[in-house]
Amino acid sequence: MIVIEGATKRYGEATVVDDVSMAVESGSMTVVVGQSGSGKSTLLRMINRLVEPSSGRVTIDGVDVSTVPGPQLRRGIGYVIQGHGLFPHRTVAQNIATVPRLLGWPRDKTRARVEELLALLQLDPKQFASKYPHELSGGEQQRVGVARALAAGPKILLMDEPFGALDPIIRLKAQDDLKALQRRLGATVLLVTHDMDEAFRLGDRIAVLNEGRLQQCGTPAELLLRPATPYVQQLVGSSDRSYRLLALTTAAEAVEAGPAEGLPGIDGGATLREALAEIVWRDAPALAVLAEDGKPLGRLSLQAILARGRPQ
Amino acid sequence: MTGALALRLAALALLLAFLFDPAAFAPVFAPLAQHGAPAIYSQASLLDLTVSHLRIVALATAASAVLAITLGILVTRRAGAEFLPLSRAIVNIGQTFPPVAVLAVAAPLVGFGEAPTFIALFVYGLLPIFENTLSGLQQVSPAVMEAARGAGMGPWRRLWEVELPLASPQIFEGVRLSTVIAIGTATIGSTVAAKGLGEVIIAGLLSDNTAFVAQGGLVVGVMAVLIYDAMGAAERLLLRRLGVLAD
Ligand SMILES: Nc1ncnc2c1ncn2[C@@H]1O[C@H](COP(=O)(O)OP(=O)(O)O)[C@@H](O)[C@H]1O
Ligand SMILES: [Mg+2]
Numbered sequence: 001m002i003v004i005e006g007a008t009k010r011y012g013e014a015t016v017v018d019d020v021s022m023a024v025e026s027g028s029m030t031v032v033v034g035q036s037g038s039g040k041s042t043l044l045r046m047i048n049r050l051v052e053p054s055s056g057r058v059t060i061d062g063v064d065v066s067t068v069p070g071p072q073l074r075r076g077i078g079y080v081i082q083g084h085g086l087f088p089h090r091t092v093a094q095n096i097a098t099v100p101r102l103l104g105w106p107r108d109k110t111r112a113r114v115e116e117l118l119a120l121l122q123l124d125p126k127q128f129a130s131k132y133p134h135e136l137s138g139g140e141q142q143r144v145g146v147a148r149a150l151a152a153g154p155k156i157l158l159m160d161e162p163f164g165a166l167d168p169i170i171r172l173k174a175q176d177d178l179k180a181l182q183r184r185l186g187a188t189v190l191l192v193t194h195d196m197d198e199a200f201r202l203g204d205r206i207a208v209l210n211e212g213r214l215q216q217c218g219t220p221a222e223l224l225l226r227p228a229t230p231y232v233q234q235l236v237g238s239s240d241r242s243y244r245l246l247a248l249t250t251a252a253e254a255v256e257a258g259p260a261e262g263l264p265g266i267d268g269g270a271t272l273r274e275a276l277a278e279i280v281w282r283d284a285p286a287l288a289v290l291a292e293d294g295k296p297l298g299r300l301s302l303q304a305i306l307a308r309g310r311p312q
Numbered sequence: 313m314t315g316a317l318a319l320r321l322a323a324l325a326l327l328l329a330f331l332f333d334p335a336a337f338a339p340v341f342a343p344l345a346q347h348g349a350p351a352i353y354s355q356a357s358l359l360d361l362t363v364s365h366l367r368i369v370a371l372a373t374a375a376s377a378v379l380a381i382t383l384g385i386l387v388t389r390r391a392g393a394e395f396l397p398l399s400r401a402i403v404n405i406g407q408t409f410p411p412v413a414v415l416a417v418a419a420p421l422v423g424f425g426e427a428p429t430f431i432a433l434f435v436y437g438l439l440p441i442f443e444n445t446l447s448g449l450q451q452v453s454p455a456v457m458e459a460a461r462g463a464g465m466g467p468w469r470r471l472w473e474v475e476l477p478l479a480s481p482q483i484f485e486g487v488r489l490s491t492v493i494a495i496g497t498a499t500i501g502s503t504v505a506a507k508g509l510g511e512v513i514i515a516g517l518l519s520d521n522t523a524f525v526a527q528g529g530l531v532v533g534v535m536a537v538l539i540y541d542a543m544g545a546a547e548r549l550l551l552r553r554l555g556v557l558a559d
């Protein structure tokens with residue numbers, strides 16, 4: 001668990017991060033969201049000591065990070081930045097091997113690990129290992145950046161606008177892939193973005209930062225249903241907050257008992273937002289919710305969906 | 313084999329032939345020598361003069377490189393940033409001050425011969441290497457540096473494994489430029505009695521013997537071109553090994 005207590009950073013007169021306290025549960029994904037210049041990167045970089053707080057402290061599993069030498073600390077924490085920052089003079093394999101090499105891993109172990117990571121990120125080792133970063137597409141570079149951060153098997157991954165340089169279609173896929181990867185590895189991820197949709201797509205919890213001050217840190221539903229400040233309310237948007245809320249629940253979670261014969265089917269993993277769209281499109285009173293093997297789990301009525309789109 | 317390479321090899325062969333057996337080329341230069349004056353300079357071996365000439369160029373440029381690259385590294389560190397304007401000023405003065413003037417000032421202080429020539433070439437060679445080192449180090453992408461730091465590389469590693477390799481094309485370019493400038497400039501060393509090819513040219517000027525001037529000038533010129541190209545080729549080889557240059 002990462003615990004941030006009263007973290008403050010001043011540059012001269014300006015207080016860039018102002019008395020922020022929050023915790024990131026192990027194995028969860030927390031997204032820090034805020035406008036450009038709100039202090040997100042500074043907050044993130046205090047965790048791996050790329051920035052030293054002016055006051056306050058950060059602990060990881062109870063250990064104050066200021067007691068660990070910077071380079072040693074950073075070798076144990078994955079760090080992914082916007083525009084990937086791959087070493088242009090190193091091959092993909094060498095880039096990924098950066099931290100294992102710093103840690104003095106034996107050659108065989110490093111090579112095996114590089115292949116494993118390439119495969120994990122859907123990059124064919126044979127094809128990509130010996131390429132240089134400039135020979136890759138934006139999406140591939142981004143994935144190599146993630147592979148490099150994961151190379152030494154860190155429990156924590158810090159990501160600073162990791163999808164900022166990707167175009168929208170690739171970005172959605174990259175977000176889904178990251179979420180799946182995080183679940184699979186059980187990693188603790190702290191991700192920074194200025195994109196509220198990204199925050200809602202990815203975050204188990206969302207921390208809203210404005211002018212260096214933490215406005216609220218809570219689950220997406222909490223932000224929607226009980227925004228702590230007018231700023232949060234404005235940020236989560238009032239026009240589409242029902243849709244956001246619906247997008248947080250899956251059809252399988254909202255399934256009702258009852259006959260489902262003859263109803264249009266929907267995958268249990270689909271969100272209620274998608275289910276609503278399906279009902280509107282098909283002009284059906286309800287949907288049949290299907291398990292992964294295609295067997296019906298039950299039904300999902302329009303009323304049940306609508307009830308989930310407002311405070312209960 | 314490309315035409316350009318063939319031309320260079322031919323030039324090299326001709327140059328070596330001339331240096332090892334200048335007398336054989338007497339008929340070529342004879343038309344330039346008037347009233348039965350000797351066509352080939354024979355006060356000293358041309359080969360010896362060439363070797364001395366190149367030796368002082370190599371020594372002076374190596375010294376310039378060591379100082380200029382070190383300075384360039386220092387002023388791009390956070391702690392050294394305040395020395396940037398001062399270093400730049402010093403290096404610039406070194407370039408503005410004509411080498412002849414440096415010789416005139418240095419000779420009375422350190423005596424005649426190679427020492428003042430070395431000083432003049434050394435001072436004159438600093439600027440191209442310094443400026444190239446500086447711009448090479450400054451153009452390394454901030455995202456790359458941030459990633460290096462974020463991965464847990466210390467300052468030395470970042471310098472050695474990231475900054476210098478990525479800056480090396482420019483640094484090499486600076487060294488190459490300084491070398492070629494020094495090959496030409498070293499001829500003035502002969503005015504303070506340093507052994508070098510300038511001796512041939514000056515002897516030609518003093519005795520009004522165009523043949524001497526031509527052979528001294530040609531050897532220097534052809535050498536400058538060949539060395540410039542050879543360094544370029546060596547550079548590409550090295551950069552490829554550093555991964556900085558794509559195949
Ligand atoms: N090293 C620094 N020196 C001075 N000001 C800085 C420094 N780093 C960041 N800032 C300022 O702090 C504010 C927050 O920066 P940052 O944390 O990068 O914001 P964000 O990532 O949310 O865009 C900005 O106004 C930025 O100009
Ligand atoms: Mg930022």
